[in-house]
Amino acid sequence: MLFFLIWLYLWLRAFYVPLIYDEIATFYGYVHVGKFIPFYAHWDANNHIINSLLSYLSYSLFGSSGLALRLSNLIFVPLFFYYIYKISKELSDKILQWVFILSICCAHNFIEFFALSRGYGMSMALILGSVWYLIKVIKTNRLKHYLLCLISMILAVISNLTLLNSAIIIIGILILNIIYNYKADSFLKSLKLSASVLLLGVLPVIMFAKLLFVMREKELLYYGTTEGFWQLSVKTLIKLITGMNAHVIDYFVIFFFLIFCLIFVYLFIQKPNLKFFLNSNFVFMYLLLGNIFAVILLCKLFNINYPEDRTGLYFLPFFIGSICFMTDQLKRKLNHKIITLIVLPLLFFPIHFIYNLNLSFSSHENHRIPERFYEKVKAYYIPGETPPTVGGYRGRLMCWSYWNFKDGGNLCKIYSSDFPGLVEDFQIAILNENPEWLEYYDSIDYDKYSNFHLLKRKHFLKxxxxxxxxxxxxxxxxxxxxxxxxxxxxxxxxxxxxxxxxxxxxxxxxxxxxxxxxxxxxxxxxxxxxxxxxxxxxxxxxxxxxxxxxxxxxxxxxxxxxxxxxxxxxxxxxxxxxxxxxxxxxxxxxx
Structure with missing residues (x-):
């Protein structure tokens, strides 16, 4: 029932919440033109390939409504819930199972990506599928699970190239598992397993690594900076997920990180051998630590930007998974129920979810322009004459353009080159962006979610x-x-x-x-x-x-x-x- 209610909520958000800037840019750049294959499409990091493909198919069938464009992610929600549920069953403690499920599925600003026409949501479903099959690989060493793990992994990378480091880590674990089981397996089985990893893992990863380096040469890996992993990646992700910059959350993150690292060291001391490392309960921790090491190394060696907010979204499930599984391991070892209390702060997420329920705006971007703003400007448009002019910050360009596209494209674009200016007939603006506005303009509408006013010039310029x-x-x-x-x-x-x-x-x-x-x-x-x-x-x-x-x-x-x-x-x-x-x-x- 929980999964169904969250999915229903995401459908409602996909229907009611206006499209955000990146969704519309994806629509114009890849979906509308039907060109999204790398090297043949417009070069930009905004192209999340599977999302662009599925959105194009949905657009071709159902049109350009927000729901139609977001359908590509909504269909992955059941898959996401399935893998979350299956992975949770690997935890021995019922409380930990529920904390794992609730803290990921009820992280509002995380789950919200499944109601956007971007690659992040579907990629989380696919990478968790790869994690689930990786757990099965370590437990069963069956070829079927190798194949499913690799297929899910590559689809996740195609959906979201920021998961390439995760793919390399998963391939590394698969190779170690083949080596560890080499003596127990027949030569033919080892050959099949190795071939599957090479063909479905190593070769695709090399191809996507090449793609990323081409994008780097074209200066398209522009999101983020090199100013520091904690400051850029951790702090911006905390702000994205919680909507807050509270230092207490920083302390909780550090506390949990130290806790599961200490648990890992403690468990290793108890049983220091190679088999210890090939433990399915450590998969999340390997992915978390491996990604931290990888992004720092890439920044130092190749000056590649640290991931910022949504481009580091994968850290959240890896972090929560690490906490829950390492706590479960310690509880098994010490056999004390009280140990599960360690994870109780994670119940912040379902509380935060309830508090942030809405069908009006996206938590990740606040450039929404209500359709009624468009309609009020349109009321001053006279067919057969040039349309009235509208000014605004460049981040408002796409939302305005989308309403215009849906209505036949007769109005003007938003002018941002002189922002905050005084020339245009209308402004879509926050009042404190230019104190002079109220001298020359009247506010004729206001949107409480974006804090935007629709301003109309008292006297249109001639x-x-x-x-x-x-x-x-x-x-x-x-x-x-x-x-x-x-x-x-x-x-x-x-x-x-x-x-x-x-x-x-x-x-x-x-x-x-x-x-x-x-x-x-x-x-x-x-x-x-x-x-x-x-x-x-x-x-x-x-x-x-x-x-x-x-x-x-x-x-x-x-x-x-x-x-x-x-x-x-x-x-x-x-x-x-x-x-x-x-x-x-x-x-x-x-x-």
């Missing part, structure tokens, strides 16, 4: 026509990567804010048509000074040539003193056929 171009046409279907729309010398307009309005008829058979309408401002040396764009595939999937199907515009804020020219063009990213006809482009000064 536009003074400077120049324009009409009759823009591609003269039939073309594949040109770049198509110029308007170019103008602007050295007499420095310090001004400009606006370019578009009225274009665009057609392309490509779905989606991945193209940007770009504005670039440069100096006499052709160095780029300003860059703005509207991504057409972020507005809608189909561009079927309906008359004036792109009526929009872009602001260019505060032209620098050395600005010389402004150009706006269409960038056909994938060089696919398209055409433009009956186009008009107008340049204005905003005042």
């Amino acid at each position: 536009k003074l026509f400077i120049t324009g171009k009409s009759g823009i046409t591609s003269n039939g279907e073309i594949k040109n990567e770049y198509f110029n729309l308007l170019e103008k010398q602007v050295d007499t307009l420095t310090g001004k804010t400009l606006y370019i309005g578009y009225d274009l008829t665009i057609f392309s058979k490509q779905k989606p048509f991945k193209a940007w309408v770009v504005i670039a401002v440069s100096n006499k040396e052709r160095e780029n000074l300003r860059y703005e764009f509207i991504a057409l595939d972020w507005l809608r999937t189909k561009w079927e040539g309906r008359q004036s199907n792109f009526i929009n515009g872009m602001l260019v804020h505060d032209l620098p003193e050395d600005a010389y020219s402004i150009i706006t063009y269409l960038w056909n990213v994938n060089k696919v056929p398209y055409l433009i006809k009956n186009g008009k482009c107008s340049l204005y000064e905003v005042y």
Whole structure:
């Protein structure tokens, strides 16, 4: 019943909680375009491959709703619960079994990842599956369990590349198990076991290690820093999971870490031999300590960033598993029930879960923009005219863009290059980000979860026509990567804010048509000074040539003193056929 209720809660969250920035970025970058295979897709760490694949299938069947995109993780929840339950049964004490289950399944900000369109949730289900089969390997040494352990492990890595270190540790334990049982096993069995580890473990790990190093060369392993394991990895994970920065939690983490390390040393002293190390009850501890050692080593040798908050999510189940299993080992050894009291602080998690129950916002990101904000701005949009302008911090870009995409893509993008500015017609903002806002804007709505106000300018700024171009046409279907729309010398307009309005008829058979309408401002040396764009595939999937199907515009804020020219063009990213006809482009000064 507990598992069912949590799963139901996750379904409700997937339905009601607005998509967060990374989910929408995944949708635009991989799901919408249907390209997610490494080396053939857009290069970015945001591509959690299995999540992108399953989300693409779900999107193709059910559309772009939040629930449809999050379905890929929801289907892994029963698998996650199954492995949690099976692993808990390895504990000899009922109290420890329940503490293990409750502290992982009721860690609200951890389990919440199963209601997001990201790879973290499914990867936790898969890595725990690998742990379960690794426990079975140590106990039975059967080929079936080797295969299931390796398959689960590789699927976990494909879902979340941060689990590569865990995969290497698991492979190491499997190899040690083969070596230890070599004399007892037949040569043929040892050969089969070794071949399975090589083909399903070592070779895939080498391939994914190569992928990660390519990403490192492309500077895509950008999340996190090298400032220190405790400060970056531990502290940010504590903040992510608990929502707090309380020092008392730090002390509990240190206490538990020292406790299970001391228990391990004590047990080893009691029975110092090789077989001691191949104990299935130590698997979580090996994964925890091995990952700590690995991330520190990678940082020192290759300057790879320490994992930060969600990229170190795997530390939580490994940490809780280590505490519960080492406590269980000590209880077995000393045969004292009171020893189980060590783990009682872990019951913080179910209490925290109840306190944080909500169907409104994500604990990991607070850039949610309520749909009603979008609707209120839309009320000022006049069809056939350029839409009102909206400003906001760049982290709010994706949420706004998603509402616009769902509604047909007729409104503008969020402008962040001048944030916190005073030019836009509307602002989505926290009031203390700019004390001047209340002088020029009225608050017309407020969201208590994100603390965002929707601000409307008391008097919209005016536009003074400077120049324009009409009759823009591609003269039939073309594949040109770049198509110029308007170019103008602007050295007499420095310090001004400009606006370019578009009225274009665009057609392309490509779905989606991945193209940007770009504005670039440069100096006499052709160095780029300003860059703005509207991504057409972020507005809608189909561009079927309906008359004036792109009526929009872009602001260019505060032209620098050395600005010389402004150009706006269409960038056909994938060089696919398209055409433009009956186009008009107008340049204005905003005042």
